[in-house]
Amino acid sequence: MTHVLPALPYAAEALEPHIDAQTMQIHHGKHHQAYVTNLNAAIEKAPELATWSLDDLNRRLSEVPDAVRTAVRNNGGGHWNHSLFWRLMAPHAGGEPTGAIGAAIASSFGAFGSFKEQLQAAGVGRFGSGWAWLVSDGGKLSIISTPNQDNPLMEGKHAILGVDVWEHAYYLKYQNRRADYLAAWWNVVNWTEVAKLYDAAK
Ligand code: MN
Numbered sequence: 001m002t003h004v005l006p007a008l009p010y011a012a013e014a015l016e017p018h019i020d021a022q023t024m025q026i027h028h029g030k031h032h033q034a035y036v037t038n039l040n041a042a043i044e045k046a047p048e049l050a051t052w053s054l055d056d057l058n059r060r061l062s063e064v065p066d067a068v069r070t071a072v073r074n075n076g077g078g079h080w081n082h083s084l085f086w087r088l089m090a091p092h093a094g095g096e097p098t099g100a101i102g103a104a105i106a107s108s109f110g111a112f113g114s115f116k117e118q119l120q121a122a123g124v125g126r127f128g129s130g131w132a133w134l135v136s137d138g139g140k141l142s143i144i145s146t147p148n149q150d151n152p153l154m155e156g157k158h159a160i161l162g163v164d165v166w167e168h169a170y171y172l173k174y175q176n177r178r179a180d181y182l183a184a185w186w187n188v189v190n191w192t193e194v195a196k197l198y199d200a201a202k
Pocket of ligand 1 (some may be wrong): 082
């Protein structure tokens, strides 16, 4: 299969003022597109991967041929992570989760505020480029961070929520202030989508 860049589920300016339109345009149209292009180039060199789904390329990374494994890790990871990330945000979103996911976060982390602090600390504490995640592992919620474009799927875990802390995700608006970006990002978290991922992971 040829991998393709998914359309953004909203306009590039829809997440203003928290995430600016230019960042969204470059992040989606240039960075994410590059992961897709480079993933397709890697698969051309290992045609046996042509039938693998994007999930399988991440989940079964250890079975990917040595010659292209790093390229698939970086670009298949990048494609998977960003395809999820766009869906995890929405205009007029944010607030606190309700329902089963809200209850699970409260029981796993003590309170929503404590969960926010821990996810934010994971993002701020990630040295260099990477992601911070809320994951479900055997039904248990936890917070992890991954370097580069690695993701929970590569560790056999389910991603429930994730935030990109690469500088390209925030530098135009927030420069070096990653913590400010993360604080603003809570205003665009799409809890409806997070709830679906939580239900699917159970
Ligand atoms: Mn990114």
